[in-house]
Amino acid sequence: MSSDLAASDSAPAERPVLLVLADSLSYFGPKGGLAADHPRIWPSLVAAELGWDVELVARIGWTSRDAYWALIQDPRVWAAVPRAGAVVFAVGGMDSLPSPLPTALREQIRYVRPPALRRVVRSTYQWLQPRLSPLGWPVALPPKLSGEYLESSRAALEYMRPELPVIGTLPSVHDCEAYGKVHTGRPAAVRALESWGAEKGVPLVDLAEAVRDNVFSDRGNPDGIHWGWDGHEAVAAAMLSAIRTALAADTGSVSVADGSR
Numbered sequence: 359m360s361s362d363l364a365a366s367d368s369a370p371a372e373r374p375v376l377l378v379l380a381d382s383l384s385y386f387g388p389k390g391g392l393a394a395d396h397p398r399i400w401p402s403l404v405a406a407e408l409g410w411d412v413e414l415v416a417r418i419g420w421t422s423r424d425a426y427w428a429l430i431q432d433p434r435v436w437a438a439v440p441r442a443g444a445v446v447f448a449v450g451g452m453d454s455l456p457s458p459l460p461t462a463l464r465e466q467i468r469y470v471r472p473p474a475l476r477r478v479v480r481s482t483y484q485w486l487q488p489r490l491s492p493l494g495w496p497v498a499l500p501p502k503l504s505g506e507y508l509e510s511s512r513a514a515l516e517y518m519r520p521e522l523p524v525i526g527t528l529p530s531v532h533d534c535e536a537y538g539k540v541h542t543g544r545p546a547a548v549r550a551l552e553s554w555g556a557e558k559g560v561p562l563v564d565l566a567e568a569v570r571d572n573v574f575s576d577r578g579n580p581d582g583i584h585w586g587w588d589g590h591e592a593v594a595a596a597m598l599s600a601i602r603t604a605l606a607a608d609t610g611s612v613s614v615a616d617g618s619r
Contacts, residue, residue: 374443376405376601377435379425379511380416381452383530383565386584388577391418398587401446403594404601413438416448419464421499422507425449429511444523444601445515447508451529451565453499454547455537458490459483461498484536491538501543501550508554523604525597526555530565531573534582561600568592 378384378401385392385399392399394414397406405412415428415435425447429435439445457464467483470476499507512524528551529544544566555562572578572589579585585593 372441374408374410375438375441376401376408376410376412377438377442377445378412378414378416378448379420379428379435379446380414380448381420381424382416382418383451383584384414384416384448386418386579387590388579388584388586390579398590400590400594400597403590404597407594407598408443408601410443411441413442419452420449421453421461422447422449422504422511423499426507426511429514439515439518439522442519442522444525444604446525446527446597446601447511448527448565450504450508450527450547450551453497453501453504454529454541454543455498455532456491456494456540456543457496457498458493459486488536488538491536491540494540494542497543497547501546504547505550505554508551509558512558512560521608523601523608524560525600525604526551526560526562528552528562528564528566530583530585531570532583533574536581537583539582561604563593563596563600565593568596 380401382391384401385394385396387396387398394401394416395412396402399414401412401414413434415432415438417424420428464483467476467480470479508526515522515524529541529547531544532541533539551562554560569578569585569589569592572586572592573582575586577586577588
């Protein structure tokens with residue numbers, strides 16, 4: 359019995375997890391998509407600085423609605439929530455992009471058969487999207503719905519872990535030909551997210567403020583929407599500040615210094 363107790367006492371404490379629900383901005387670098395554990399993407403930088411593990415659940419094109427679906431459907435998210443030291447909703451940017459063709463159409467292209475027809479449909483979509491994007495409307499997800507999905511996600515986490523810090527983000531900026539270099543939906547999205555954050559006490563990291571210089575330089579991804587390494591570093595710095603402030607405000611939070619509860 360005594361030896362069992364000694365072994366238990368000497369076992370290392372389980373490290374907290376940084377749970378990030380995100381779109382492709384979280385894992386694309388200057389040359390394309392990267393593995394979720396790549397050390398230079400911002401979630402990895404933040405987790406390393408905190409001394410935590412990271413669980414990045416993300417996919418290209420995800421909106422706030424997709425993040426909510428991941429939260430309620432993905433068992434990896436369920437496994438991470440009990441260990442989470444903080445949760446970041448790094449979505450909302452895709453919501454604000456022009457989507458003159460229905461988002462559902464884009465999502466269904468992969469299911470078109472036969473393959474030859476699928477290629478035609480995809481090529482047609484890719485030809486029309488940048489040419490119709492200057493209309494600026496409709497956006498992929500209306501601001502009101504973005505706020506509602508984010509609040510549903512926050513409320514679900516609050517029900518399970520009332521003390522768990524939640525961090526949101528404001529949309530990034532882009533210079534992307536695929537969207538006609540148009541982002542007229544961003545101001546309304548910012549207003550909706552700021553209203554939600556203020557009402558529910560959710561700190562928001564302004565991705566645009568962090569990455570604007572990188573996006574409009576030759577150091578970002580040539581696609582004009584994803585970031586280079588200094589963009590990831592700037593986001594990590596802003597995210598660390600927000601998380602540490604949130605943890606300091608919560609007397610029952612996880613200790614950043616030693617990773618203990």
